[in-house]
Amino acid sequence: MTESYDVIIIGSGAGGGTLAHGLADSGKRILLLERGDFLPRELDNWDPKPVFADGKYISKDTWYDRDGKAFQPQVHYFVGGATKLYGAALYRLRPQDFEEIKHVSGISPAWPLSYDDFEPWYSKAEQMYQVHGNGGEDPTEGHRSEPYPWPAVSHEPRIQELYDDLGKGGYHAFHAPCGIMLDEADRPRSTCIRCTWCDGYPCLVHAKADAEVIAVRPLLDRPNVTLLTGAEVTKLETDGSGRTVTGVVVSRNGEREVYQGDIVAISAGAANSAKILLNSANDTHPNGLANGSDQVGRNYTFHNCKAIVSLSKEKNDTIFQKTLGINDFYLPTKDYQWPMGNIQMIGKSNAEAMRGEQPEKTMFAPEWTLSDVAEHAVDWWLTTEDLPVPENRVTTDSGGNIHLAYSSTNDEEADRLYGELKKVLNHVGMAAHHVLRKNFYMDMAIPLAGCAHQAGTCRFGADPATSVLDVNCKAHELDNLYVVDTSFFPSIGAVNPALTAIANALRVGDHLLSRMA
Template identity: 40%
Template sequence: MQPDVIIIGSGMGGATLAAVLAPTGRRILILERGDHLRPSPQDRDAQAIFGDGVFRPDEVWLDGKDQPFNPGNYYNVGGNSKFYGAVLIRYRAEDFGVVHHAGGATPGWPISYDELEPEYQAAEQVYAVRGALGDDPTEPHHSGTYPHTPVPDEDDIADLRARLKQVGLTPSHLPLGVDIDRWLAAGQTTWDAYPDTCGGKMDAETCGLSTALAHDNVQIRTGCRATALIADPNGQVTGVTCDVDGGTETLTAPIIVLAAGAVQTAALLLVSANDTCPTGLANRSDQVGRNFMNHNCSAVLALHPFRRNRAVYQKTLMVNDYYLDGDGDGPLGNIQLLGKITGPILAANARLPRWLAHQIAARSFDFYAMSEDLPNPDSRVTLKNGKIKFDWQRSNWVGHELLVKKLTAKLKQAGFPIVMSRPFDRRTPSHQCGTARMGTDPAASVVDTFCRSHDHKNLFIVDASVLPTSAAVNPALTIAALAHRAGRHIAQTEFAA
């Protein structure tokens, strides 16, 4: 099949775009460097996943000091969404404007929440989001309702919700893409960071990709790693060079779409430099690879030594009381439950004796505190000696520490005398974004408001790299909404005839 569109990457952006374009009848080829995840005994084995890292790719990047590390990104059909926590939450309306944090101000977006709202609504339908309106004080306007009712609280989480309310917080339902019955039928575990091989998570493969592949004009090639883009002197991207089965192949299409993730998309553009574009494709602005953001995150465990937490999946509530204003300290971020931590998970991550990890995990209620990381041109992805160099300049940490401090105090008031916290380290991919930022000025941004490259009119980017800001919520639904918007734009402007 000679494609009309090549999409590089099958994660939330690539899969959603393919689903939108599929009904046009145009021939769409999706390239995925990995393979399908298939059921295995390790799927629900916490030691295998968190201790042994059996699903982590054998890949080495360099950090800001040129030290090698394994980054923890995944390469498979569906991308990182196969392992995600399935939180499908909208950015708050305020996130699209300038937000003043303890660590500085965000630049705002070139589009408003209202412009993206219809795409959010559409993406929630594609990914069958389970949620409820009316219980979150920061919830932006919705033009419709969620497709499904929320995933129910387990008994101990219902008690936790009541305790949080008693100390003045406003716990709300966490919007989730999970078929809870199907997920639990395949194993009694949470889904957060576990691979989805049963279709219980509403991930990029289960929803977006399956919708696209139901059309005969859409195909996916696995084990096909894009290594460079080819562009002519006139700025037309004419092809994609790929490693396939130990050889090299060049594929061509009138429209090329990058959806490889914030780091890999930037690396592909940089490695594709030529005489006309000596600093990389789509990079006349010198912004490719810059403004990398990765949420400031901490795990916060609350426990009472004489009270057990019997929850299996746990992850059903969030608290946004400090999102827009932390009691006069400015916006601090989002708090949500982690998937239930178990002994093997805690032992692997905290390096505790197994017996102690089991005792703590049996009693802990596990929270995820998340604060915004601000764009910084010196926080960037570059290439060095053929390797990706990942120099994350963390920002706004003071605000994050305030969020953890306030959460800790409230949890103690709620009846948990022991509260422990631990930040996620630099190697953890906590919602990477920002390396090909969206904007209206070609001198200061990489793509326009429809995710089209300013420099190459037949090149689009529809992954997290285009996000101008990270906000302080999970980005999956926003990526899907932007890809949905880009897909409609392509259909209307490129395929109208």
């Protein structure tokens, strides 16, 4: 028997979990489908060996590159989605990111909406996810209608020293926006114990502002909200006209189940959302659902990133390191006509994480040598915008498996940003030690595996010929289908995409409340 709901949401991460939270007070019957389960709270959450070296929380999926070579993607399927292991760096896109930007490798297209359109939703998202920050420090940030709800997380002594030295050198370092449950003014009431296990780890004490803790858990006792875990959506069915989704087909506990919703919202991640639509092809939509434009799966982006470990003579005993960012090179400078991107700090190095990241280089290294390196390490994350290219795309084969064709863009800008970081490090008495391309967690043989910031496979826009979704993230070709994860991005900018996904889910949720009313 097909069960019916007012709204079915596929995926419980930054998009889907937030959307469910925004709709819950309406009283409408909401079904939240998550293919994973709750991530267990266990000591392994904070153990770098199972997290980094063993990849305990990484999915067992197999994807294929453009040549048919299999790889294991660095994706996570849990209640809360990818946010369960994200670093909770919750940046707004810069105002210029919503406009057309010229890059060395091509054009980053304009969005159909502006920064001003998104700004109120950014403020709501920051309030909801308890973002800590200081407005006005970063000269590239846009205007704010409201201040951050919490003051920025303070720098620990070694990072404060770097912050001060950067200021003396003419750089505009700022306190990075962090989503954590931390009240430094009233520490006994704080959930966060300010530990090093934030970036890339689950939070054992539920102090990270992830979608499970912030958005989903508060709904579990609501009579109008149903969460089903272990529920992988395999396809969507439509009526004869192809204009209405009439069935959400789920594989659960080895059984086929079908659910019906007046409104269906997909938020499965850019690759998996495209997979669902492509695998839902029927007579009316022979190339995949909502794919009359042939844009579903195209324009896959996931940032051109480098992780840097820098070393100095001084020991770095910092515990929570993700408090500093630099955007001096985000936009063109007087010395370089192209945007380069964002510099921020990442979680503190440790010996086990290094073994996981560089297994071949560290295989024979004694533990004490890696520990000594980690004691002197300061860790950085460099992000350059990856351009939307139609040939960078998700497709599926006859078995429904994901194939990901991808070539990197803006490599020159990324290399230039690394050069600027080396100048910064020289100024503060450090040197770059090594680079890991694309993926901080493991040095994979191919860069496709590091897909934490994936976006762009169902871009929104005003023209149905060149986009999949309209400005409210409804599929142009269907009356009741929405996509609310980062798939809707026309471009990805050069900062972490999570806050924009959260803000957009709140925006789309407001639209759906009006529609259902």
